[in-house]
Amino acid sequence: MKIRQAKGFAIIDLLFVCGIVGILSGIALPRLMLARGSAQSAAAIASMRVIGSSQVTFAITCGSGFYAPSLTMLGKPPAGTTDGFIGHDLSAADTMVKSAYTVQMMSTPFGGSPDTCNTLGPGATGQAFKASADPLDVVNNVRYFAVNAGNAIWEDRSSLWATMPEYGDPPSGFTLK
Numbered sequence: 001m002k003i004r005q006a007k008g009f010a011i012i013d014l015l016f017v018c019g020i021v022g023i024l025s026g027i028a029l030p031r032l033m034l035a036r037g038s039a040q041s042a043a044a045i046a047s048m049r050v051i052g053s054s055q056v057t058f059a060i061t062c063g064s065g066f067y068a069p070s071l072t073m074l075g076k077p078p079a080g081t082t083d084g085f086i087g088h089d090l091s092a093a094d095t096m097v098k099s100a101y102t103v104q105m106m107s108t109p110f111g112g113s114p115d116t117c118n119t120l121g122p123g124a125t126g127q128a129f130k131a132s133a134d135p136l137d138v139v140n141n142v143r144y145f146a147v148n149a150g151n152a153i154w155e156d157r158s159s160l161w162a163t164m165p166e167y168g169d170p171p172s173g174f175t176l177k
Helices: 011-061
Strands: 095-098 101-106 130-135 144-148 153-156
Touching: 011 095, 011 101, 011 130, 011 144, 011 153
Parallel strands: none
Antiparallel strands: 095 101, 101 130, 130 144, 144 153
């Protein structure tokens, strides 16, 4: 009787490889999800920084000391230029989704404010503003961020949009250094 040579993989070899891959995936996947959430939070913080500094630039150079009322108005370029005070990735709509966060901003219009260099109209700008970034995946990511005219970024474990004043400290949360 002639014995055949074994060539290729046996079914037990395939099961062994699948088991090892499964164990490694079980170890790596939670870490990857944590890293993804950290990256999304870092992007939200960066968006809050950009909004805060863009509002200060708008107020100093274009708004006569007043702030833009919305993200789209902050992105509107002044006459003679093609670039607004904030990039298109944040100013395409008044409520944006960026890096798995919902980003929004508002400023209460002040009746006595003058027209701006990007022709928003008299009375359209505000004396202060607030912006927030709320995560879309509230199960795996419970970091909420906000910024206001005080230009400090705040973090909390629940949404700051409703409670964040346009100027001053919110009733909950803590500032990021």
